[in-house]
Amino acid sequence: MRAIIIEDSRLARLELKELLKVHKEIEIIAEAEDPEHAISLIDELTPDVIFLDIQLPGSDGFSILNSIKYVPEVIFTTAYDQYAIKSFEFNALDYLLKPISKERLSKAIVKLSMRERQNQVKKQLKANGRIFLKDGEQCWLVELKDIKLFESCGNYTLVYFENYKPLVHKSLNNIEARLDEHQFFRVNRQFIVNLQFVKNVELGVNGNYRLTLQNNMEINVSRGHSSRLKNLLSL
Numbered sequence: 001m002r003a004i005i006i007e008d009s010r011l012a013r014l015e016l017k018e019l020l021k022v023h024k025e026i027e028i029i030a031e032a033e034d035p036e037h038a039i040s041l042i043d044e045l046t047p048d049v050i051f052l053d054i055q056l057p058g059s060d061g062f063s064i065l066n067s068i069k070y071v072p073e074v075i076f077t078t079a080y081d082q083y084a085i086k087s088f089e090f091n092a093l094d095y096l097l098k099p100i101s102k103e104r105l106s107k108a109i110v111k112l113s114m115r116e117r118q119n120q121v122k123k124q125l126k127a128n129g130r131i132f133l134k135d136g137e138q139c140w141l142v143e144l145k146d147i148k149l150f151e152s153c154g155n156y157t158l159v160y161f162e163n164y165k166p167l168v169h170k171s172l173n174n175i176e177a178r179l180d181e182h183q184f185f186r187v188n189r190q191f192i193v194n195l196q197f198v199k200n201v202e203l204g205v206n207g208n209y210r211l212t213l214q215n216n217m218e219i220n221v222s223r224g225h226s227s228r229l230k231n232l233l234s235l
Contacts, residue, residue, distance in 0.1 A: 001025055001026055001027065001048040001049055001112065001113075001116060002027050002029045002045070002047045002048050002049075003020075003026050003027065003028050003029065003047055003048065003049045003050065003051060004028070004029060004030045004031065004032065004038070004041055004042060004045065004047045004049075004050045004051070004072075005017065005028060005030075005031045005032070005050075005051045006031075006032045006033075006038040006050055006051065006052045006053060006056070006061070006064065007031070007032075007033065007051070007053040007077065008033045008034065008053065008055075008056050008057055009033075009053075010033070012053070012077075012098070013031055013033075015099075015100070016051060016077065016100065019100060019102060019105050020105070022102075023105075023106075023109050025109070025113060026049075026109065029045055029047060030045055030047075033056075033057075034056060034057050034058070035056050035057075035058065035059040035060075035063060035064050035067075038050075038052075038056075038064050039064055039067050039068055042064075042068045042070055042072065043068055043069050043070050043189050044189070046070045046072070046173075046189060047072050048072055048073060048116070049072055049073040049074070049075060049093070049112055050072050050073070050074055050075070051075050051077050052064065052065075052074055052075065052076050052077065053076075053077050053078055054076060054078040054080060054083050054087075055078065055079075055080065061076065061078075062083075062086065062090065065090050065154075066154065068154065069152045069153075069154065069172075069189050069190055070152065070172070070173065070189045071152075071154060071155055071171040071172075071173055072173065073093045073112060073115060074087075074090065074091070074092045074093060075092070075093050075094045075095075075096060075108050075112070076092055076094070076095045076096065077096045077098060077100060078095070078096075078097065078098060079097065079098040081097055083095075090155075091155070093108070093111055093112060093115060094107075094108040094111055094112075096108060124178055124179070124180065125144055125178045125179060125180075126144070127144055127145055127180060127183055128143070128144070128145065129143070129144055130142060130143050130144065131144055131147075133159055133166050133168055134166070134168070135166030135167050135168065138166065140161075140164065140166065142159075142161050145183075145194075145196065146161050146162070147159060147160065147161045147184075147194055148160040148161060148193075148194050148197045148213060148214075148215070149191055149192060149193045149194060149197070149213070149217075149219075150172055150175055150184070150191065150192040151165075151172075151190060151191055152171070152172035152189065152190050152191070153167065154171075155169065155171050156168065156169055156170070156171075157170050157171065157172050157175055172186075172190075172192060175192065176192055179192065181232070182195075182232065183195060183196065185225075185228075185229060185232065186225060187211065187219055187220075187221040187222065187225050187229070188219070188220065188221060188222040188225060189222070191219050193211060193213070193219060195233075197213050197214050197215075198211050198212070198213060198214075199212050199213060199214045199216075200212040201229075201233075204220060206223070207223070207226070208220060208221055208222065208223050208226045209221040209226045209229060209230070
């Protein structure tokens with residue numbers, strides 16, 4: 001599982017990295033010491049989990065969660081216990097008080113591994129099946145094949161079909177785990193596209209692909225996902 005540590009104290013980052021060394025299932029892919037850098041890294045690298053301090057220079061961990069487009073699992077690491085209730089309003093996986101003990105961290109990693117396994121074994125949505133959508137007082141029963149794309153809105157996702165785009169309380173990451181990538185492809189941190197609704201594929205100026213959908217909406221494919229898309233669609 002790919003992880004980012006977000007902590008303004010260099011010593012605290014070093015201590016956490018040392019504690020995580022025994023957990024071979026965790027790969028630390030980046031570190032950030034301020035909110036702006038953290039938001040950029042999360043949206044760019046799409047980690048599986050972030051270890052997030054609450055008190056940060058000029059802001060706090062909650063502001064980061066309100067700003068990111070891609071939502072990973074969250075384990076808070078803080079010296080303050082008064083934010084515990086608020087942390088779970090953000091669907092945090094765990095809340096670790098500093099100084100973090102080996103035993104307490106191990107319990108958090110076990111919870112993380114269990115959540116990961118649960119996500120992996122969730123029943124995949126069938127292409128010819130239907131899903132229930134609710135936005136406010138409106139409800140729909142929609143065939144999956146009729147959904148054009150999904151757009152991330154933080155902890156929520158816009159679902160595009162026909163002339164509707166209801167906002168559902170599911171992150172794009174959670175929805176992606178239940179979709180067949182041969183039909184629904186994650187083109188960047190913001191969109192998952194139904195490939196059946198792609199009208200044209202063009203090569204952009206940076207070597208990335210740009211998709212034109214049947215409704216003439218244009219979406220840029222990120223560099224990493226452009227390579228995956230090419231491999232998926234090539235003979």
